[in-house]
Amino acid sequence: MKFLLDRNTWQEIFGSISKNKTRTIITVIGVLWGIFIYVALSGAAKGLDNGFDKAFKTVAMNSMFVWAQNTSMPYDGFKTGRPMQLKLGDVETLENRIPEIQYIAPRITQGQFGSEPVYTVRGQKSGSYTLNGDFPIYTKISTKKIFDGGRFINQEDIDQARKVIVIGERIQQELFKKDEDPVGAYIRVGNVYFQVIGVHKLAQGVSFDSDSAMFIPFSTYRKLYNSGDNVGYLCIAAYDDADVVQVEKDIKAILKSTHRVNPKDERAFGSFNLGERFGKVMGFADGLTFMSLVVGIATILAGVIGIGNILLISVKERTKELGVRRALGATPSEVRNQIILESVFLTIIAGIVGIILGAVVLSLLNTFTEGADFPYANPTVPIPYVLGALAIMVILGTLIGLIPAQRAVSIRPIDALREE
């Protein structure tokens, strides 16, 4: 291995490579293209992956909604078609019985799912919007970006059933003048005046709420509408490592047993499993990443084989040169090392140039997709992947270089020098 550190070895190799420019360039292009495809493709796939991540950042990925419907089977003395109603007590039951649940936010709502939106007035301006009664924990499941100077509902608002309200960006635009600060102002919701405590910004990507939704404390809502312990629907986030499909099944099973519903009744409680959907989308992105990895590595492989091929031809072309070197005292191992090192050196150079080109393409891609309205962000290839690809290339370059090197050594100098 000492020859690797010897400057002379490298000068000899560099000389041989740099003075056969056409051969070198053709050789390099194969691997260069391979690593370029690898970097560009896996970076692009990663960009899509990042895009999805970014789009889903505002909501808990492992989340689901559960609501009550009507029973479809008679059970325990109740007839079929009994309307179900979720209660605040269900929240505690579920939290206690299912350890996979990280957050659970009950919510009661007016203006969604067919019910009338709430007529809201401020001065001369008015509009009809969705009204939600919420707990502060809701923001753990769906992040709410509140504009400067405002806040979301907190525990004290709940405890004191304050008449405070968080409004959406569009409501602000419709009810307030452009340079008016809505925080602290009063608006009339139905027949009751509420003080605005914050304006929530519409989240980019996936969001549970539109920008024309209003949020008031759950306790205020139940007083206002006399809704008692009733809950509209439950927003539930499971821990990241939990199996969301199983958690969904467990939740429904418990709800069925507490509400005395036939365990086989599929209609009594409805649910929407966001985690499952996310899983499918993310699975798609993962699949794409994996595919780009496979394609990239296959292309690198093809490129390295190309290097081996061209070196093999060049060994034939250089038979005489190698014969002369042998006659002048080059040992077989020196000849072999030279060919292998040429192979490895070319592979590395090609690899580095390919990585740089790939990175340039990715950065162009990044510039062009910035602000685009499809989920795409920050296309990158992790450094370990790049180094791994380089390592693979060096190993393959060595192995493939062995073939022409062995051939070079197997030619006897006397045959190489024989006059033609």
Added chain:
Amino acid sequence: MIEIKDLHKSYKMGSNSLHVLKGINFSVEEGELVAIMGSSGSGKSTLLNILGMLDELDEGSYDLDGVPIKNLNETKAANYRNKFLGFVFQSFNLINYKSAMENVALPLYYQKVGRKERQEKALKYLEQVGLKEWATHLPNELSGGQKQRVAIARAMAAEPKVLLADEPTGALDSKTSYEVMDLIQKINDQGNTILLVTHEPDIADMCKRIVHLKDGVIIEDKKVDQVRAAQYV
């Protein structure tokens, strides 16, 4: 310097074998300039290849500077070639992508001589063959005679015990042939041992001794009065 006893060599050509060298006894002293002559097929190149450790002998013995040359593996043969021998070929065999100086420096590279010293030595030998100002030129920018002089400089650069030249003037016209022979004589004058294969009598006459090969045996081995090539240049 060279001691050959009862050397036999045959080549297998399909089912028949071709007996090329049939018992050669031959020795060369230090400082000699020997021409090996013979028509084609006489075995002169085979003899030179065996002397140059490019080929192996079948029978007999070969001592070079007191070292028995036998059963060498490729690595050892390469080291011996590098240490003991300098080669000059009919077709020059310069490496075409290396400059004259780099070509001359190549055997020194395989002797693990440092780059700076290599270049100094290469320049020194190029100067000896009168091509110092051509040091940075590639072989295809040189004439045939110049190429052969570079090849001779390369063979000398390793400071070998014996210089082996296989038809060094075979590809050159007579004027350049005499120039090259003049150079070879001068190198010989410095005390270097030189063996050259030729089939041209006038070239052979410029050596100090002529060994005549025919059908694989030495038919004549005589000392001659050297004709100096300088008078023709």
